[in-house]
Amino acid sequence: ATTMDKLTLAANHYKRSIFEVIENIEKIDLKINKGTQTKLKNFTNMIKSFQIMASNKNAFEVAEAVAKKTGLVQELKKDGTPEGIARIENVEELLNGIQDFVDGQQELADADGSLGEFLEDVALMTDLDQETPDEDRVALMTIHLAKGLEFPYVYIVGLEEDLFPSGMSMNTRSELEEERRLFYVALTRAEKQAYLTYVQSRFRWGKLIDAEPSRFIEEIDDEYLDYMVPQDDYKYKPLIDRDIFGEIDKSKLRQNKPKKGTPPPAHKPTEDELRKLRRLRPADASTPTKADIPLQLEAGQLVEHMRFGKGKVLSIEGVGQDKKAEIDFETGGMKKLLLRFAKLKILS
Incomplete structure (x- = not known):
């Protein structure tokens, strides 16, 4: 707390962010001992390394590095309470969600699965969820929350x-x-x-x-x-x-x-x-799956995508592995998908 007070005062005095003050801490006499200064510099170096990763790595690689290098997960594991365990599970599900997002972005010709794209997608999804009309639905809840309640199924x-x-x-x-x-x-x-x-x-x-x-x-x-x-x-x-x-x-x-x-x-x-x-045996890796079979699409066809809904193929361009389709989806809008990754179902 004392160190933070000194950093806050210096940031206010120089009209700079606390992060910038830490970056130049050796040039400012804040009466902070060398050991603490080293820890602060290590922190800024770690953040800068994350910034570099975010510019050339996908969202999951960045998020996984943050979870490991910050010691976040190890710190949460020290808390053996149900709340502490729930926090760890939340972090795990967040990483799973980011990995799922990155896999999905492979389909898009103009996407790179970056952390910025993930944050934009989450923000848009949250806005969409808030506008969901009130209708019959499945009640998804924790077991603790279900105590005292009953459901037919x-x-x-x-x-x-x-x-x-x-x-x-x-x-x-x-x-x-x-x-x-x-x-x-x-x-x-x-x-x-x-x-x-x-x-x-x-x-x-x-x-x-x-x-x-x-x-x-x-x-x-x-x-x-x-x-x-x-x-x-x-x-x-x-x-x-x-x-x-x-x-x-x-x-x-x-x-x-x-x-x-x-x-x-x-x-x-x-x-x-x-x-x-x-224990279902995994499929033989040598057996071709539907995903391995190239999708044969033509302009004007109607297709369906798990994430973007139904849509109409407007145009096809490229050849071989770079073949892509521009599709106007009812809910997902205009998307350009790489056919080698596209999870599409042809409707007509």
């Missing part, structure tokens, strides 16, 4: 080891029991049915890692579980008139809805099904 997502239960709760038996009680709270919010889901791989701190099903799932008696096996090629299918996992083999699901107040009839999965549920 509840979806508990992210049931994976190190996520739920949290990796921060593995130190003692009491911490693990608290996570188990929290899972019980989530499960008993459902009046009719609860869906428990997990993934085979997940972005953690911006990197794709293998995931393992939560121990809490295995602790439930099979009598109360009805397994739902998604298709291998399932991805981003619309939920209307489909099961929550898209079109799947109905023989793996119950055929008749249970009466209210009774548990659903058990479906005893085969060993192969269980193995598939617990």
Whole structure:
């Protein structure tokens, strides 16, 4: 506090920012000892290095460097309270969101996925969210916030080891029991049915890692579980008139809805099904996927994009890997997409 007071007074006296005062601290006699001066200079050097990174690196690379070099995450880990753990999870989700944004920007011919672009996108998204009309929607909330509430259908997502239960709760038996009680709270919010889901791989701190099903799932008696096996090629299918996992083999699901107040009839999965549920094998890297097949577009076609909505192709230019399409989207506006990265669905 004393150092900050001296820096503030000097900044006011010289009509400069505190940052500029620190940059020239050796030229100003502020009665600050050499050790503190060194720490202040190291801070300004660190910020300058981030500025250089921001000019030639993408948003995720900059954000990850900031999280590591500032010691932010290490400092938050010292706080073992639920609030401290929530802060770490927030930082992790922020990094995941930035990585997702950078991947999406690869499609745009005039985008570089920079930190500036990310901040602009977040600002625009926030304004859009505030104007969303009041209508029926899914209630997304934390389990703590759901205490005392009930819903006909509840979806508990992210049931994976190190996520739920949290990796921060593995130190003692009491911490693990608290996570188990929290899972019980989530499960008993459902009046009719609860869906428990997990993934085979997940972005953690911006990197794709293998995931393992939560121990809490295995602790439930099979009598109360009805397994739902998604298709291998399932991805981003619309939920209307489909099961929550898209079109799947109905023989793996119950055929008749249970009466209210009774548990659903058990479906005893085969060993192969269980193995598939617990660890789906990754696709053979040598097998071509839809993303590897070049998109054949023509001007005038109608297309759909997960992020920008429906649109009309206005023109195609370039050849080979540099081929790009200019598309007028209903919600995303005019965009120029690189076809080798574009995640488009041709409507007509």
